[in-house]
Amino acid sequence: MPFLQLHLTLGDLDPDLAEETCFAAGAVSVTLTDAADDPILEPAPGATPLWPTIALSALFDADADPDTLTAHLRFALDRTDLAVTCTLLADRAWEREWLKDFKPMRFGNRLWICPGGQPPPEQDPNHVIIWLDPGLAFGTGTHATTALCLEWLDAAEVGGMRVLDVGTGSGILAIAARRLGASFVHALDIDPQALIATQDNAARNQVDTGLEIALADQPWGGNYDLVLANILAEPLVELAPRIASCTRAGGRLVLSGLLAPQAERVANAYHPWFEIAPARERDGWVALSGIRRS
Numbered sequence: 512m513p514f515l516q517l518h519l520t521l522g523d524l525d526p527d528l529a530e531e532t533c534f535a536a537g538a539v540s541v542t543l544t545d546a547a548d549d550p551i552l553e554p555a556p557g558a559t560p561l562w563p564t565i566a567l568s569a570l571f572d573a574d575a576d577p578d579t580l581t582a583h584l585r586f587a588l589d590r591t592d593l594a595v596t597c598t599l600l601a602d603r604a605w606e607r608e609w610l611k612d613f614k615p616m617r618f619g620n621r622l623w624i625c626p627g628g629q630p631p632p633e634q635d636p637n638h639v640i641i642w643l644d645p646g647l648a649f650g651t652g653t654h655a656t657t658a659l660c661l662e663w664l665d666a667a668e669v670g671g672m673r674v675l676d677v678g679t680g681s682g683i684l685a686i687a688a689r690r691l692g693a694s695f696v697h698a699l700d701i702d703p704q705a706l707i708a709t710q711d712n713a714a715r716n717q718v719d720t721g722l723e724i725a726l727a728d729q730p731w732g733g734n735y736d737l738v739l740a741n742i743l744a745e746p747l748v749e750l751a752p753r754i755a756s757c758t759r760a761g762g763r764l765v766l767s768g769l770l771a772p773q774a775e776r777v778a779n780a781y782h783p784w785f786e787i788a789p790a791r792e793r794d795g796w797v798a799l800s801g802i803r804r805s
Contacts, residue, residue, distance in 0.1 A: 737765070
């Protein structure tokens with residue numbers, strides 16, 4: 512069904528009051544987003560901070576009157592000059608909208624990530640294709656952190672390895688490792704939606720066997736040949752001793768999800784156990800790799 516979308520930038524207005532006002536006027540959904548470019552990457556545990564500049568979008572039934580809604584908002588928020596934009600949105604398969612900007616992507620020499628059944632533009636028997644639908648989980652390959660990890664995997668020889676994927680998201684790295692020849696991959700995440708996405712993508716790529724998917728509060732196992740962790744700097748630092756204990760002597764390590772200024776701190780957290788290679792950087796994001804000492 513079509514919707515009427517109302518959009519405004521809040522400025523110094525109270526976002527809670529604006530949201531409540533929209534729902535009171537009949538909104539079926541309200542979304543708050545970053546109106547500038549001020550990402551919040553690592554909030555404190557339990558905190559839900561908002562951005563310095565917030566945009567609000569609210570969806571109403573298509574027959575709602577834009578003038579009435581605008582007047583209601585201006586009155587409730589006591590801002591007669593409030594700029595409000597109303598747009599009629601045609602009906603779409605909203606759950607598939609992400610596919611518009613997600614095309615097959617190549618990482619390194621062999622690895623292709625392909626969404627929604629879209630094949631690579633070129634055919635090669637040496638290509639390793641991952642068919643992917645991230646669902647509600649993180650990980651499509653479009654973000655620099657994931658891309659750096661995929662390129663590392665493509666260049667590595669992971670055949671026969673036991674792999675641990677900490678923060679698996681959509682399962683993209685776990686499935687890539689398995690398709691590149693890893694004998695066993697243990698994929699962990701704290702988000703149940705990530706486990707659902709990983710299970711679906713594992714079935715889509717016919718790697719159900721040799722891939723164990725579990726919540727991160729379950730036992731991690733040990734003696735891994737390779738540990739992948741594409742999360743964020745703070746949890747990477749906190750998990751350093753545990754990740755080290757899971758990695759066999761001579762085992763490999765790939766860490767990503769950190770910004771360039773955070774790389775030294777994360778590298779130092781792992782230095783007691785690993786020889787850390789120089790960082791690889793893209794778009795301000797960094798991936799670290801290392802080898803576990805004896």
